[in-house]
Amino acid sequence: MFDPIRNNASNIAPPAHVREAESLRVTRATADEVLFRVYPWADFVPAKALGSRIWDTTGKDYVDLAGGVAVLSLGHCHPALVAALTAQAHKAWHLSNYMVNEPAMRLAKKLVDATFADRVFLCNSGTEANEGALKTARKWASTHYGDKKHRIISTTSSFHGRTWLAVSVGGSPKYTKGMGPVPEGITHIPYNDVDALKAVMDDDVACIIIEPMQGEGGMYPGTPAFLAAARELCNKHNALLIFDEIQSGVGRTGALYSYMQKGVTPDILTSAKGIGGGFPIGCFMATEAVASAMVPGTHGTTYGGNPLGAAVAETVIDIVNNKAFLDRVLVSEQRMRDGFAAINKRHNVFADVRGEGLWLGCELVAKYDNRAGEFMKAGHRHNVVFLTAGNNNILRFAPALNITDAEIDEGLARTEKAIAEVVNAA
Template sequence: MQVTRATFNDVMVPNYNPAEMVPVRGEGSRVWDQEGKEYIDFAGGIAVNVLGHCHPELVKVLQEQGAKLWHLSNVFTNEPAMRLAKKLCDATFADKVYFANSGAEANEAALKLARRYAIDHHSEAKDQIISFKQGFHGRTFFTVTVGGQPAYSDGFGPKPGAVEHCEFNNLEMLAEMMSERTCAVMMEPLQGEGGIIVPDPAFVKGVRELCDKHNALLIFDEVQSGVGRTGHLYAYMGVNVVPDILTTAKSLGGGFPIGAMLTTNDIANSLKPGTHGSTYGGNPLACAVAERALDVVNQPEVLEGVLKKEALYREILGKINDKYHVFSEVRGQGMLLGCALNEEYAGRARDFMVAANSEGLMCLVAGMNVIRFAPSLVIPDEDIVEGLARFERAVAAVVAG
């Protein structure tokens, strides 16, 4: 059956507006469309393709597991799930892992667990969940309500209650909002969709201290910042603040859908049999691929390489900006970078993204004012250089009108 971009408009719900080109094949940091045109991928499937496209190690394990066992009900466990959970616990603060299919589902589990833990250890009155403006935690009704972007949560009727939003990086405001009624604070240690905003380390430490003071759980949403993206296996390791619950997805599966919630023994005990579940969560195919992706990423040479590649991006982007004067700053950490537009180009991030696509570069936006790069952690330096040469041509085109 022959399909084209026009087919999308005929058969797909119109909640997306994808690019005109249709990718059909990828290898490493390169992608080819239906016409055979080649692109360099700085989008990484929105920070998902942590090792690029069709990484040989991931292809190999997918084929091996695909010939063994695809799916079981959660009446049974399986070896890949247990191995992956053990490696996640060994590599982090966590004692226990819950598997889901996505970041939103991992966050949904974290929020339900926080509420259940408060009821078990305190009372039903301890129900307040605080998160941050411009935060993003997924698209289920609970997670989109906790996310701090009303454009995504408004228009669907009454929202889940006892959810409030604080300004990011404003510790004074948070201190005023918190009380013994606070059940949990949920935050991204590096805001992604909100504009690639790195918090002040003192703010993160202060959030931890306030949670301890009020017996509230600290939930880190590391769906986008986790699995090597910042040069640490998880971003919390770089700010030296340990959460009570951590969620991870996107890069965890290297492109295969999987999410996970990590926590301690004491907190995990509140999710007794029957309290929460997922049909596909922890399925052998996903866990086998994620285990291999984690093995490859969690190596000193890969994690140290992320910071070297960040320096290369920043060096070249600085030169581009010296010439065209379009960015107010380059934000972010590691392989999660945001070019924030200055006042002259405010609101035009999508224009730059579309122009880049025309030049053979795939990139993203983070709101209307930030162009976002979230490439493979192992993107070759020559692909960074060539990709940014294409990006410079796109910038020149937008500036020229």
């Protein structure tokens, strides 16, 4: 007979198939055999990670200056997040959208209190957040002005995720190659080009979508003039301004959201990555005037707003949305910049260092064009993890926002060894 107490008890022996799974031996080669080969996996397999450090299956340790691609806002396995997740795991994992849950409401309330937004839609990833934001913009435009007002303006080199709409709106043709035809009504203009933006605007535009700083595309901060012009043009043509803060948000640039530093407020903001600190969750938020276009039945998701993700994310927001914490991000940024300047003095590899907060890109001098991946791999040999960006010409750093000075110093010392290896081999 079914006994809910006994069947929920942690001392039940795992069923045979679970024991079998635990004993299945996998190595790095297994990935090449059984997973889709769409990622440039490192040669090592991480087994454990804590704070800004990763250990692989052989016990070798790495300083993590990549932060899971700007995701691990509080580093790996932060005790407060582990506690929030495990406490919620013992209460309720999934309830469905037929029932609201307390962590989801608390998270939304905290976001509404902290930002321009009046309403939040919780989902599972950045791509899904952008998809929902763009749908919301088109629905809002159609509701108030008719279907003709459907155009989406985006920027070249932008990255907005990997669904069909997201790659179509994103500004890298390589991500839609062989997958056309793409959805209609999307226009791309060069990032930070005010005149180009003015030239494509008309009353049929539903929205402009912009990353306040382009990450994947090359670590280019949005200029105040460009972001302000986007706001003005949206006001003039009754269009919505969407800021994709999936990478720039949740403390990454030293503010809770980077729009707060730029003096330009969007109508819709998308957030993911850092908000879950490693747990998959995303959201888009909007003013009441915009959100009210999304009436029952216009959007939904099975897992969005699930209590596990929401419990983790509300804890992340509690910790990050604190002046001392955010100020510390800027102090660490300076330490990283000083470190890069010192490395460059000795090796002459960076043409430019740019970015905001703990989100920095070191553009390689022309000699190393298209070779950022080699530096990244050398990093692995010297026990440090960082990323690339742009046209494989930028070393990208997005460490945990709470990385310590000692971890920065050690990470950069290891980065310098990796750089020296590539430079000396040339």
